[in-house]
Amino acid sequence: QVQLVESGGGLVQPGGSLRLSCAASGSIFSIYAMGWYRQAPGKQRELVAVITNGGSTNYADSVKGRFTISRDNAKNTVYLQMNSLKPEDTAVYYCNADFRTRNSWGQGTQVTVSS
Numbered sequence: 001q002v003q004l005v006e007s008g009g010g011l012v013q014p015g016g017s018l019r020l021s022c023a024a025s026g027s028i029f030s031i032y033a034m035g036w037y038r039q040a041p042g043k044q045r046e047l048v049a050v051i052t053n054g055g056s057t058n059y060a061d062s063v064k065g066r067f068t069i070s071r072d073n074a075k076n077t078v079y080l081q082m083n084s085l086k087p088e089d090t091a092v093y094y095c096n097a098d099f100r101t102r103n104s105w106g107q108g109t110q111v112t113v114s115s
Contacts, residue, residue: 002026002104004095009109012085016113020080022095022106033098034078036069038091038111045094049080063089085113 008020020036035050049059049069057069068081078095090113095106 002028002031002097004097004104004106006093006095006106006109009093009111011112011114013115014085014087014113016085017081017083018085018111019082020093020095020109020111022078022080024076024078024097028076028097030099031097032100034071035096035098036078036080037094037096038089039094039108040088040091043091048093050096050098051078082111085111087113089113 003025005023006020008018010018012018031053033050033052036048037045038048039045047060048063049067051057051069051071059067066084071078089111091111092108093111094108097104
């Protein structure tokens with residue numbers, strides 16, 4: 001079992017920045033990759049960014065150049081730095097741990113971009 005706890009969401013104006021954190025605990029030794037997904041009202045959950053245990057990253061086209069995913073292995077924490085936020089970035093953001101054969105999810109954190 002792995003526990004994922006997200007933090008850092010909130011309300012921000014367009015053009016602003018937020019940093020999300022996801023702290024992992026429990027059976028984390030077999031995690032292959034960790035990532036961030038988001039789900040806006042009435043839409044399907046979508047991949048935002050992912051980072052493998054080797055450090056490779058992948059981003060959705062809609063966030064490339066604005067968002068950066070990183071990890072601190074000593075703290076078992078993954079971060080999502082979000083800059084130049086747009087209203088269309090408004091969603092619940094979920095942390096994900098990919099074990100290849102299964103996935104674990106955090107409880108989600110709300111990000112609202114509005115003036």
